Amino acid sequence: MARIASEAMREQLEVYFIMGSVNCAKPPAEILAEAIAGGITLFQFREKGSGALVGEQKYELAKQLQHICQEHGIPFIVNDDVELALALDADGVHIGQEDGDARIVREKIGDKILGVSAHNLQEALAAVAAGADYIGVGPIYPTKSKEDAKKAQGPGIIRLLRRHGIAIPLVAIGGITAGNVGEVIAAGADGVSVISAIASAPSPAVAARQLAQAVHLSKKGAQK
Numbered sequence: 001m002a003r004i005a006s007e008a009m010r011e012q013l014e015v016y017f018i019m020g021s022v023n024c025a026k027p028p029a030e031i032l033a034e035a036i037a038g039g040i041t042l043f044q045f046r047e048k049g050s051g052a053l054v055g056e057q058k059y060e061l062a063k064q065l066q067h068i069c070q071e072h073g074i075p076f077i078v079n080d081d082v083e084l085a086l087a088l089d090a091d092g093v094h095i096g097q098e099d100g101d102a103r104i105v106r107e108k109i110g111d112k113i114l115g116v117s118a119h120n121l122q123e124a125l126a127a128v129a130a131g132a133d134y135i136g137v138g139p140i141y142p143t144k145s146k147e148d149a150k151k152a153q154g155p156g157i158i159r160l161l162r163r164h165g166i167a168i169p170l171v172a173i174g175g176i177t178a179g180n181v182g183e184v185i186a187a188g189a190d191g192v193s194v195i196s197a198i199a200s201a202p203s204p205a206v207a208a209r210q211l212a213q214a215v216h217l218s219k220k221g222a223q224k
């Protein structure tokens, strides 16, 4: 298997849904299936926060959600836990600045997708040098879904990274809704990453569809 091509990565980032059991008011498998029906393009298993599953229960949930993704051709990314990603033969891993050295993670996972979080130009340049396939930038807007989230920076941080030559695929995260997708795509993001906009929606399918439509319209507008 070769590393994912940038253009394919950009498409997969369009509607990137992140979820773990703590984000779900109904069975996670149901929410994921509905989100897939609505048009998500990538999924991240993020089992984190107060009440999160650990050990065998975490593994079993990951396996169940991975199976649903596989049935629908949606790549399955694991947040933070490189060993779990390897044990499951997941499609990739997402790590942040506090999750270890991205170069070492790249060595461990070979050609699997590597996503790295960045909050400034220095971190973004380091992520590129370490071999990231995409960068997650945020929080862009205030979020309630991450306990230790940094201050929201607004879409200007995406514009700044693009202006300074960060050309690899970028996804915006933090407080994203269908109403603000346009701003982050116009700033240079290839897609949006959400937890609550889909997981907490009355209909995850409708929410995912609205996000997908907003991304497509905004990309047309930005002629991407």
Ligand SMILES: Cc1ncc(COP(=O)(O)OP(=O)(O)O)c(N)n1
Pocket (backbone or CB within 6 Å): 016, 018, 044, 046, 048, 079, 080, 094, 095, 096, 097, 098, 099, 115, 116, 117, 135, 136, 137, 138, 146, 171, 173, 193
């Ligand atoms: C797509 C995407 N972008 C950013 C993050 C945040 O990662 P991190 O900073 O490591 O924080 P946690 O999610 O681990 O709490 C992400 N998960 N996904």
Ligand SMILES: Cc1ncsc1CCOP(=O)(O)O
Pocket (backbone or CB within 6 Å): 138, 139, 142, 143, 144, 145, 146, 149, 173, 174, 175, 176, 193, 194, 195, 196, 197
């Ligand atoms: C994991 C993460 N990293 C930065 S903000 C965030 C949470 C995004 O959740 P929401 O889409 O509900 O704001």
Ligand SMILES: [Mg+2]
Pocket (backbone or CB within 6 Å): 079, 080, 094, 095, 096, 097, 099
């Ligand atoms: Mg992390």
